[in-house]
Amino acid sequence: MTIPAHESALADTLRPDLASWVESANHADTDFPIQNLPLGCFRDARQHTRPGVAIGDQILDLVELDRTGWLFAQPFSDTIARCAADGSLNALLAQGRDVLSAIRHGVSRLLRADGDHGARSRELRDRLLVPMADVEMLVPARIGDYTDFYASIHHASNVGSMFRPDNALLPNYKWVPIGYHGRASSIVPSGAAVRRPSGQTRDDASAPPQFGPTRRLDYELEVGVFIGAGNALGASIPIGQAESHVAGLCLVNDWSARDVQAWEYQPLGPFLAKNFATTVSPWIVSLDALAPFRAPAFARAEGDPAPLPYLHDERDARAGGVDITLEVLIQSLRMRREGVAPMRVSRGSFTAMYWTVAQLVTHHASNGANLQPGDLLASGTVSGAEKESRGCLLERTWRGTEPLTLPTGETRRFLEDGDEVIMRGWCEREGARRIGFGECRGTVIA
Numbered sequence: 001m002t003i004p005a006h007e008s009a010l011a012d013t014l015r016p017d018l019a020s021w022v023e024s025a026n027h028a029d030t031d032f033p034i035q036n037l038p039l040g041c042f043r044d045a046r047q048h049t050r051p052g053v054a055i056g057d058q059i060l061d062l063v064e065l066d067r068t069g070w071l072f073a074q075p076f077s078d079t080i081a082r083c084a085a086d087g088s089l090n091a092l093l094a095q096g097r098d099v100l101s102a103i104r105h106g107v108s109r110l111l112r113a114d115g116d117h118g119a120r121s122r123e124l125r126d127r128l129l130v131p132m133a134d135v136e137m138l139v140p141a142r143i144g145d146y147t148d149f150y151a152s153i154h155h156a157s158n159v160g161s162m163f164r165p166d167n168a169l170l171p172n173y174k175w176v177p178i179g180y181h182g183r184a185s186s187i188v189p190s191g192a193a194v195r196r197p198s199g200q201t202r203d204d205a206s207a208p209p210q211f212g213p214t215r216r217l218d219y220e221l222e223v224g225v226f227i228g229a230g231n232a233l234g235a236s237i238p239i240g241q242a243e244s245h246v247a248g249l250c251l252v253n254d255w256s257a258r259d260v261q262a263w264e265y266q267p268l269g270p271f272l273a274k275n276f277a278t279t280v281s282p283w284i285v286s287l288d289a290l291a292p293f294r295a296p297a298f299a300r301a302e303g304d305p306a307p308l309p310y311l312h313d314e315r316d317a318r319a320g321g322v323d324i325t326l327e328v329l330i331q332s333l334r335m336r337r338e339g340v341a342p343m344r345v346s347r348g349s350f351t352a353m354y355w356t357v358a359q360l361v362t363h364h365a366s367n368g369a370n371l372q373p374g375d376l377l378a379s380g381t382v383s384g385a386e387k388e389s390r391g392c393l394l395e396r397t398w399r400g401t402e403p404l405t406l407p408t409g410e411t412r413r414f415l416e417d418g419d420e421v422i423m424r425g426w427c428e429r430e431g432a433r434r435i436g437f438g439e440c441r442g443t444v445i446a
């Protein structure tokens, strides 16, 4: 069998024995070995915004790389310049998956320890590399539209059983990838503080609602999907092509005020309980880098309906899942002051999702709605079947009835001021190099 050129090029970038001349990229526990090469956007010490590629604890500055003339020719130089001027990757993402794959392959060749390219790059390391510790990471794209899905059936069933005990999973769930339009303007980068929102709540059905700071602030662990090439208004995206519209994945914290949500969510769904802040991790990990970690789509229970034809694709059923291990840690203010390490609250896998990334993309565009470069789709809370894999406190503490105890003896039903929520994601498998997503962090302030 002849392997198509792009597949052999991809396989070349994923070889587990591939090493980089950037030493930190060769450490066993780095999230960013040469097999990953995610895209991000940063602001350096001179306040310049730049597109870049993560490699070990460094960033390859794509503007400087462009100036060497090694990788980019017109019109890509213009694209890189637009990203730098804009402080976002949109112009690059708009080039589509094949161009992003070609850039990743070119960068891989420049960064590998063997070969001429490596020798030339090594000479220019001071010019090309910026230490991650010296820059501020930005939200990687100017997000025009943000949609949040609800793709974990475990999460939907758990939350449903709390909010509607007699009607937990609504009848549309197994047919329609449920989602709602979120707010793009309040999406913040990892590390940004999140202010506790105020809102209307009604704890006592016999008394009027009250307005004040939420007392049930929560996080939601999610995976984000950045759109690369979009679709024209009125055109849809066939499921077999959906992944060609995906630039890559990131981690998302969909901060949620549960008491506000419970009072406002019917009949039109989440509104102010969700749109006050959403945190994203800074690196867009490509589906190319994730290729070794693909998994079958969710195994539907016997008796569940098959997806409608527009949401079904053989290849997607076989390998539409992505085996990303995801975890959430919490560090309270007191833990931080006493030097106590963050405590892990949950660990699960993205394979627990009922709908695949391709199904979310295809469904979103199925009515002719136009997805655009830099749009963000979030998966919905990633919760699995086990208690330890539940991706928000609402489920983890079962609406506060089973509080968590922190190492300091403090307990948590929901988040307190000063708590930092840290999300991590990584992929590992026999025969492949481990890759990671970096962190998605946020601290609650009063």
Ligand code: CA
Binding pocket: 148, 149, 220, 222, 254, 380, 381
């Ligand atoms: Ca959510």
